[in-house]
Amino acid sequence: MQNFFVRCNSIKVDSGCWVAYEKPNYSGYQYMLHKGEYPDYQHWAGFNDCIRSCRMIPPYAGNYRMKIFERSDFGGQNLELVEDCPNLHERFHTRDISSVNVMEGYWMLHEHPNYRGRQYFLRPGEYRRHNEWGSTSPTFGSLRRVTESN
Template sequence: MQSLQFMFTIYVTGGVFKGLGRPHRQGTTSPATMGKIIFYEDNDYGGRHFECNGDCTDMLGLLSRCNSIKVTCGCFMIYEKPNYTGQQYYLCRGEYPDYNRWMGTNDNINSCHIISSVPGSYNMRLFERLEYGGQIMDLVDDCPSVMDRFNINDIFSCNVKGGNWLFYEHPNYRGRMYLIKPGYYRRFSEWGGRSARVGSIRRIMDY
């Protein structure tokens, strides 16, 4: 099967460099899911910048660092390491003049993933044990405190029936975050979690 590609452009002082990047998954990006995100090396949108309208599995070599970002269309998860690994951050349309604005701890951003809207209603089933065991908890709206809602601190597995969601490590949408898309997650490591701790849960509705 032929590999699909997307265009990227790096603007540098005195010229423009254009090249091709390869998306992680095969398939097309429809106009409804197109986005635009611009990564800048320096604070306040200074230095070289890299513009992307879809997924990018590896930004190593494109920019030496990332200290500010603009999202002009769509919403994205950005990742500390290539191939959508490491600490992840959610960005919706807006301007982020320094990495503190996306709750970052350093200037390492090396991959990004566009989040496509999902038809249907939001529906998630949570489990207190691995592989869908233990107490079952259904969720259809935002949850600022998992402890207050369900009297537990840890989510070991889940089944997302509808909508894209974010897990946060701490209550009130703070701490490390994880993108949860429709599907089955038998254990917390499958959504990138370091542990089963989930303090709050929020629906992604910024398409």
């Protein structure tokens, strides 16, 4: 993508769910995009107009299940989730999530409550440290399941 344009002024998603990334090789800021039009970077909650890579999220119709942990390597208090959580601090009693085991479905972690701030896409798998999903900090405010409708 970087060979074709320097800035991304708008995006139109005709179908499916996509994650756009600020940097090449699926790194940097991450933005969840659903069907619709995004006339400028503020409409996709962007921090700038730079998009260098993107990936389609395969359609998924199964169950959703993940376990979040307070410390790296699956240590400390933990909580298993099967539904969206708009305020992690109220439910988990800490904002730190240092490791995650995604058993089923695709999820987005958000930096702040109510699905705001930086976004981090999680596929099924084990994430032993927060930097494995692209974050520089273990502090998060909310998380939600990735579905066609959100």
